[in-house]
Amino acid sequence: QVQLVESGGGSVQAGGSLRLSCVTFGSTYSTYYSTYYMGWFRQAPGKEREGVAAIDSDGITTYADFVKGRFTISQDNAQNTLYLQMNSLKSEDTATYYCAARKSGSYVPTGLWLIKTTYNYWGQGTQVTVSS
Numbered sequence: 001q002v003q004l005v006e007s008g009g010g011s012v013q014a015g016g017s018l019r020l021s022c023v024t025f026g027s028t029y030s031t032y033y034s035t036y037y038m039g040w041f042r043q044a045p046g047k048e049r050e051g052v053a054a055i056d057s058d059g060i061t062t063y064a065d066f067v068k069g070r071f072t073i074s075q076d077n078a079q080n081t082l083y084l085q086m087n088s089l090k091s092e093d094t095a096t097y098y099c100a101a102r103k104s105g106s107y108v109p110t111g112l113w114l115i116k117t118t119y120n121y122w123g124q125g126t127q128v129t130v131s132s
Contacts, residue, residue: 002026002121004099009126016089016130022082022099022123037102040073040084041116042095042128049098051114053084062113067093091132099123 008020020040039054053063053073061073072085082099100119102108112118 002101002103004101004121004123006097006099006123006126009097009128011129011131012089014089014091014130014132017085017087018089018128020084020086020097020099020126020128022084024080024082024101035107036104037108037113037118038075038082039100039113039119040082041098041100042093043098043125044095047095049116051116052097054113055082056108056113060110062110064114086128089128089130091130094128094130096125096127098125 003025004022005025006020006022008018010018012018036057037054040052041049042052043049051064052067053061053071055061055073055075063071070086070088074083075081101121102119103121108118
């Protein structure tokens with residue numbers, strides 16, 4: 001089984017920065033699958049969960065338009081850790097942020113990387129609150 005554990009959330013003023021981390025416990029993606037996908041999603045109260053950023057096993061990334069130029073997704077395979085560096089935070093970035101993983105050897109088109117149904121493993125979430 002795979003378990004994802006996020007950390008790094010907190011409260012920050014608008015314009016500030018946070019870095020989220022997601023550690024993968026259990027099966028190691030790079031060991032079992034030559035191709036895998038991991039992503040960050042967020043969900044604000046009363047809203048649908050939306051994709052923020054995603055990365056594949058080749059290090060190719062994709063971002064939602066509303067975070068382009070402000071957020072950076074990265075991974076440390078040796079540490080089984082996924083990161084989300086968030087800069088220039090805005091009040092509308094306030095949400096619970098979730099790490100997600102797709103354990104699959106099959107190809108997934110880039111256009112599906114920010115769709116929540118692409119992923120079959122989820123973390124418990126970490127809260128990010130940005131005050132204006």
